[in-house]
Amino acid sequence: MRLARLRGNPPAKSVLTDIRSRCKWLPELEKLCLRAVDRLEALHDEVAQCREDDPPRVKYIDTVVILLDRIIRRKPLLTRLARFHSVTLIIRGLHQDLDEVETGLGASIEGKEWRDQWERDRTEQFSILEQLVQNTTDRQLVREIKMKQLFQDSSVESDHDTFEQFERWKNLSGCDHILTFHGGSHASKPQFFVCEYAPYGNLRGFLTDEKNETMINILVDANYTAKLADFGFASARMHAMELNSVAATAIGSAFQADTYSLGMCMIEALTHQAPFSMVGDDTEAVEMILHGESHPRPDGVSDAVWNLISQLSEPDSAKRPTLDMAIEMIRELIKMQAKEKESDIMASIAGMTAIKSTEEAGTVPGEMVKTEVFCSWEANGSIVTTTVRTTTCTRTSASGELITEVTNTETEVTTETTETTVEEVAEETMEGTQGTITTTETTEVTEVTTIETITEEADAGSEDGMESSAALVASDTAAMSSLYARYAHESSSMESMTLSVDIDAAAQEIHRVCTGATSNEAALASLLLSKTVEQRYLIWWRYRILYKQNLSDLVKSKSDYGVLLKMLASPLEHAEAEILRKATKGLGTTEEWIYPVVMGRSNADIALLKKTFQEKYSDDLGKILNGDLSGSLKKVIETAMRGEVVDFDASVHTSAQASADADRLYKAGEGRWGTDKKTFINILVLSPAQHVRNINRAYMVKHKSGLIGAIKAEFSGDTKRALLFLVRSVLEPMDLLVELFETALKRVGKNAYGLSAWVVRYFHLLERIFIAYRRLYRQDLRIRIRSA
Structure with a gap:
């Protein structure tokens, strides 16, 4: 007897033999299926005697085909688990069909016997299935889920189609922006699925803070992440309109x-x-x-x-x-918007600077008054000065605990709306013209703007002006030399330090804007830019204690935060260690990122930089730089990294010594064939700044040119640039910084990283850079940044 309904018209006996071997594929159904096969084999010979259209033979062949097509097939465990109950009922139905075959053949029927056996087998086989699930399924406790039923009319889809959609969703559930699929049943009526619960609902409702049933396929999870949901169910879209x-x-x-x-x-x-x-x-x-x-x-x-x-x-x-093109277009738009945000923040830094922060005792015991002054230069030439006074009071609680409270906050804003330049405002202020600026703010603006006025007088040859100018240059050089926060050098004593209440308040506010639904770049920028370098260090240190997380890591984890904010959220020594890591990691070395970090720095800064690099990357910074650099630049950086600049000693660093060192430099360069680079490097890199200025003065007297000209004549490439950076930071620091900012602005279209590094490194000097930039380029730095 052959089975014409199957491909190849195979003999029934060979098909039954094949089915018997396949039963091993399904251990949870093996006994149930074998019982049916046993009955089919027992009836085979008698059925084969029937004509092809006899009802017993037709029913027999139908039973074999159903057993083969609907039951004995390899299927995923999830499918077998979902369909176990319905499959066992199908097998029971096959036994009932075989009862009809036996009746048609005139045989006696032992129906009760197979029914009892079927019940026992089903119970035993289900326990086998449960064991298979326990052995193969990773389990997790999910406390909040969403369960959804598909509409009744979705039954037009086959169980197989729905199962494939479940499988597709399950395989994609590891993606960050796809709702997690926990399971479902395609065999039940109606079909249903269980997925991750998104507590903030759909995206439109989240953005408007109103309950909304639109945008149903984009949901917001507990971490404020947008996720795609309910996709793939082509004929089961909930509340979806079917287009013609x-x-x-x-x-x-x-x-x-x-x-x-x-x-x-x-x-x-x-x-x-x-x-x-x-x-x-x-x-x-x-x-x-x-x-x-x-x-x-x-x-x-x-x-x-x-x-x-x-x-x-x-x-x-x-x-x-195409979708690939759309993704690339979105990426480019994000990059462009990030650059615009970065420019706005940089412009805000250039346009508004914290120029004063003081604390003094109040009128009652335990009271402190903190005064912070901010000065901003608007694009129309007006000057806005904001003074914030915060009063705190410390008292002892009944339990003996010290409690600090903010008792009062006052803000005073004044604006000078004239069309005069910053320099003209300074001159008018010096003559006693105050305009609308109060006495306190006038003093601050005068301090800021008089700097360049004095410099211009020095250029005119005033002896007093020259002395004041020299003092300002020395002050700027010192500010460029010691960039790290004082507290960073004293971190070992930070544990016992009592911080002001505003540090905790700032840390808490940063945590709120970075982790909550209101997370945004502008709020973080406002918080960071309103603080001094020292305050930002304390906030970074306090944040780690309050929230058991590094603030730098938190900000870096937010992909929409630009490079500048990520640097501002880190202590400068951490940011510079990262810059050096980027400069030396991978193919090639970015030398122009290295020498601005290490040249002209104080011994204490160099020591802290090396220590920080070792802690962050478990590597010796000195060895890495020595391995990556070569030639004269390697000698320059190696000498600077020793951190052995001697302190200025008037009894040692005399005018005679300056004159002698000037002669040594001349003989090492212009006065000989070739250049004694070692002498040049040791004198320039290891001498204190004041002595370098004295050497320059002596060199100019003797040889009609200064150290800058000598370096340009004797060195080239990155070595020349590194030594020029060092010497110019001592002789003309503001002109150097302004030119470096302008160079970075010209390159910002290709890479904003360099400009961000300059802004963060010299944050405390930005008010001076702002004025010097206007003097040299006759342009507002903020406008220049936005146009870059």
């Missing part, structure tokens, strides 16, 4: 439709309204699409964003970008 075939053709193929949907989601996220909400109903919206009409441009959407959305939602599907 013409509309579907207009939207395009599946991938093109996804691109269009992405554009519509962007519109909904920006406007907080459904796309085409200006028209009467969905049918009218479809008609607009069919006639090639684009969605109107919402108010307040930038050109760059609207250009992206317009391409994604182009009515002609053939003109839409």
Whole structure:
């Protein structure tokens, strides 16, 4: 007897033999299936005697085909678990069909016997299935889930189709922006699935803080991450409108439709309204699409964003970008927006600087008054001065604990609205013209602006002006030499230090804006930029204690935060250690990132930098630099990294010694064939700044040119640039920094990292750089940054 309904018309006996061997694939159904096979084999010979159209033979063949096609197939364990109950009922039905075959053959039926055996086998086999699940399934406790039923009309899809969609979702559940799929049943009626619970609902409701049932496939989880949900169920979209075939053709193929949907989601996220909400109903919206009409441009959407959305939602599907192209376009837009944000923050730094922070005792015991003064230069030339006075009071609680409270905060803002330049404001202030600026603020502005006025007088040959100018140069050089916070050098004593209440308050506010739903770059920038270098270090240190997390790591984990904010959130020694790591890691070495970090630095800064690098990267910074550099630059950096600059001693570093060192430098360079580079490097790198200035003066008297000219004549490449950086930081620090900022601004289109490094490194000198930039380039630094 052959089975014509199967491919190849195989003999029934060989098919039954094959089924018997396949039963081993399904250990949880093996006994149940073998019982059916036993009965089929026992009836085979008698059935084979029947005609092909006899009912017993037809029923027998149907039973074999059902057993082979619907039961004896390899299927994933999840499918077998979900369908176990229904499959066992199918097997029971096969036994009932075989009862009919026996009846047709005139045989006696022992129905009760097989029924009792079937019940025993089913109980035993289910325990085997449970054991298989326990041995193969990773389990986790999930306290909050979402369970959804698919609509009854979704039953048009086969169990197999739904199962494949479940499988696809399960395989994608490891993605950060896809809702986790926990399980489901495609065999139940209605079908259902269990997935991760997104407590903040859909994206539109999250953005508007209103309960909303639109944007149903984009949800926001407990960590404020947008996630895709319920995808793949083509015929089971909940509350989805089925477009007619013409509309579907207009939207395009599946991938093109996804691109269009992405554009519509962007519109909904920006406007907080459904796309085409200006028209009467969905049918009218479809008609607009069919006639090639684009969605109107919402108010307040930038050109760059609207250009992206317009391409994604182009009515002609053939003109839409592919998904790969769309992803790349989005990445480019993010980069452009990040650059714009970075420029705005840098411009804010250049335009507003904390110029004074003092604390003094109040009028009552335990009271302290902190005064902070900020000065900003507006693009129209006006000057805004903000003074903030915070009063705190420390008292002892009943339990003996010291409690510090903020008792009062006063803010005073004054504006000078004249069209005069900063220099003119300084001159008027010196003559006693105060305008609308109060006495306190006038004093501060005078301190800031008189610097350049004095410098110009020095250029005119005033003896007093020259002395004052020299003092300012010495002050700027010292400020460039010791950049790290005082507390960073005293970190061992920080544990016992009592910090002011505003440090804790700032740390808590930073935690709020970085981790909550209100996380945003502008708020973090405002918090960091309003603090001095010392205050930012204390906030960084305190944050680690309060939240058991490094503030630098937190900010770096936020992909939308720019390079500048990531640097500002770190102590400078950490930021510079990272700069050196980037400069030396990988193929090639970025020398121009190295010498600005190590040249002209104090011995204490060099020691802390090496210690920080060792702690962060478990590497010796000196050895890495020696291994990566070569030639004269290697000798320059190696000497600087020794951190052995001697302190200035008037009894040692006399004018005679300066004159002798000037002669040694001349003989090592211009006075001989070739250059004695070792002599040059040792004298310039290891001498204190004041002695270098005296050497320069002696060199100019004797040889009609200074050290800058000598370096340019004797060195080249990065070695020349490194030594010039060192000597100019001693002789003309502001001109050096202004030129470095301008060079970085010219390159900012290619790499904003360099400019960010300059801003963070010389944050405390920005008020001076701002004025010097205006003097040298006749332009507002803030405007220059925004135009870069």
